[in-house]
Amino acid sequence: MKESIRKTILEAGACAVGFAKAEEIEAQAIAVYHKWISDRHHAGMDYLARHAVLKVHPRNVLESAASVISIAFSYSPGTLRPPALPVISCYAYGEDYHEVIRRKLTPVITTFRERFGGDWKVCVDTAPLAERYWAMKCGIGRLGKNGSVIIDGYGSMCFLAEILTSCSITPDMPSEKVCDMCGACVSACPTNALNNDGTINSSRCLNYLTIEHRGEWTGEMTETMHTEVGKNCLYGCDICQTVCPHNHNIQPTGITEFFPSEKIMKLDAAAVADMTHEEFSAFFKGSAIKRAKYDGLLRNALNILRRPGNTDILLPIEKTGGGT
Ligand code: SF4
Numbered sequence: 330m331k332e333s334i335r336k337t338i339l340e341a342g343a344c345a346v347g348f349a350k351a352e353e354i355e356a357q358a359i360a361v362y363h364k365w366i367s368d369r370h371h372a373g374m375d376y377l378a379r380h381a382v383l384k385v386h387p388r389n390v391l392e393s394a395a396s397v398i399s400i401a402f403s404y405s406p407g408t409l410r411p412p413a414l415p416v417i418s419c420y421a422y423g424e425d426y427h428e429v430i431r432r433k434l435t436p437v438i439t440t441f442r443e444r445f446g447g448d449w450k451v452c453v454d455t456a457p458l459a460e461r462y463w464a465m466k467c468g469i470g471r472l473g474k475n476g477s478v479i480i481d482g483y484g485s486m487c488f489l490a491e492i493l494t495s496c497s498i499t500p501d502m503p504s505e506k507v508c509d510m511c512g513a514c515v516s517a518c519p520t521n522a523l524n525n526d527g528t529i530n531s532s533r534c535l536n537y538l539t540i541e542h543r544g545e546w547t548g549e550m551t552e553t554m555h556t557e558v559g560k561n562c563l564y565g566c567d568i569c570q571t572v573c574p575h576n577h578n579i580q581p582t583g584i585t586e587f588f589p590s591e592k593i594m595k596l597d598a599a600a601v602a603d604m605t606h607e608e609f610s611a612f613f614k615g616s617a618i619k620r621a622k623y624d625g626l627l628r629n630a631l632n633i634l635r636r637p638g639n640t641d642i643l644l645p646i647e648k649t650g651g652g653t
């Protein structure tokens with residue numbers, strides 16, 4: 330049963346699949362997460378604090394869960410946006426992974442339900458599951474000092490997803506492997522956002538500041554976003570991944586939906602600053618970039634465009650006539 334499930338998921342495009350028993354996560358992992366929350370390193374992502382209780386057991390997501398299947402899908406792009414354009418994180422070059430992975434795994438669990446019976450549920454990022462913990466428990470990767478899970482042969486540019494099932498499947502060996510520990514990610518992070526314990530201080534991280542943060546930046550966040558590197562981020566930051574030796578000389582993804590889209594590869598800040606709400610919705614339909622919302626992406630674009638001496642840029646309130 331296990332190998333047949335693994336084979337079917339790999340055939341759906343995954344690059345790694347592993348299995349673990351669905352049980353309460355270990356006390357030490359819970360303690361690290363609680364400390365991260367109490368240190369406010371989740372910044373404005375309050376849902377992560379709310380999820381702390383739920384993340385403790387996969388049965389909070391699927392009541393009958395007996396097994397967790399952790400799955401990785403590579404999105405490594407093979408080519409980057411031109412250096413003259415501001416950064417868009419590689420994970421957003423292609424179609425929205427939530428939609429793509431769900432589309433790939435939904436027919437897979439329909440087959441499993443027919444063949445093996447029981448309950449099956451696909452989780453792609455939004456469920457309160459400790460995804461990296463389960464990836465390690467299922468033995469599919471090694472833990473990077475930059476907080477990522479690295480899949481041997483595919484690197485860290487991989488989306489994680491899970492299938493929870495009420496079927497009992499023999500677990501794989503958990504992984505306790507770590508990265509090369511070269512320290513390149515910590516040295517290269519321009520904002521000192523990487524903590525010593527492998528967690529991230531989100532309020533300093535350009536991914537958080539340009540994707541998840543709602544509203545204007547304040548205090549230290551503003552200072553970070555007004556640096557040269559902050560002013561070069563349209564959507565996210567990949568520095569701590571691109572410097573990692575585990576991401577060098579690896580095959581680009583074979584998943585066509587994740588291939589870089591021409592319009593995203595050419596997008597510049599001026600084009601974003603020019604978009605109306607309607608144009609934003611149409612342009613980013615099916616793209617993960619809509620996560621930043623219209624106001625967030627416009628804020629990022631204006632931050633890039635507002636350089637000393639450049640006074641031609643409209644403020645959002647001027648652009649939207651006071652609405653948002
Ligand atoms: S994504 Fe960028 S800002 Fe965030 S931890 Fe990595 S290098 Fe630092």
Ligand code: SF4
Nearest residue numbers: 473508511512514573
């Ligand atoms: S850059 Fe070096 S320390 Fe950082 S995750 Fe990669 S191997 Fe580990």
